[in-house]
Amino acid sequence: NLLTVLKQVDGVDFSRIGMMGHSRGGMMTYMALKWQHDARRDDIKAAVVISGITDLYMWIEERPELLEKLFLPVFGYTPEEAPHLYEERSATYWPERIKVPMLIIHGEADAEVSVNQPRKLVEMLRYNGNPVDFISIPSGDHALGAFQAGYPMAMNWFEKRLEMPGENHSYEAHQATIDEVSAWFYSNYLPY
Template sequence: GRGELWAGSIVGDWGSLDYIDCMAAADYLERLPYVDKKRLGVTGGSYGGYMTNWIVGHTDRFRAAVTQRSVVNLESFAGSSDIGFLDRVEFGGHPWENPDGYRRMSPLTYAKKVKTPLLILHNESDLRCSIEQAEELYATLKLMKKRVEFVRFPEEPHGLSRHGRPDRRLARLDWILKWFDRYLK
């Protein structure tokens, strides 16, 4: 989906129509004659990272995933992000006003269902999606003995991929390529 109407349809319901949309895109790709549906990967950053986390907690159709500067626990995100108003607008109030909604929309809630190997890339100076989001996901998946790796980029903000230090931008791309090379061949 796209546009304001679609964006408004997921307010208070992250992981619903947006997930259906992503799966429809994957369905389309799988029908293409040159796509090997047994070797699909998924990646995204920021909200796309949220969706990557959500996807691997709800399906095992992807052989590998890379989540970048993402959100995993909406309750802790509400108290640590530089988007101070988002919780009230997007999640139906503050965490104490809608705890069930926060848990339902948090990818961390579904961590035990993750079967897809996951690479977590996160920036230590990210004020939008704090590094604690990645740490929560990594610690949880490691404790559950899931296939997960975590790469931290020092000093980098939310926008590493666009305006980070050149050597770190290259390192980020290298990690992504190596991860997909390992699991998608």
């Protein structure tokens, strides 16, 4: 649990926790928000997802090779054999369980995860009354220029949502904390 890691980081204000994830980390961000809702907690106050996976069924439809290369080796079952394994990782199946303000950023030229995935989720979140902002980057690829496009947007959005005026939002200013949390994540890596 990343909240456990944050408790060990000096200077963290637990009344203003934001979560950000990219790609699979975006899927994990959605899942963390679902867990938070189900556990009746409110630790995470706002979230940003960049190039995130929102629907494994759509992903397989867009990229059929993923079934053999990724999902069968990891899950051991097709979506037809074990739909719960796919649906519990697909935010489009439970948008009503995402209750925090969100910013979703996605590149129009993303060849890994189609921009149609977040568009579908944004529509569902808005239907459920969840405050969500969506930014599509016209020439953005999956990495959005190795985060140079997405990261500053995310930090500026967090500044407004979490009331952090005047803080330095450059990647460099936060790199040590990001590296610390990333190291914890990779040492405790869990498969899809």
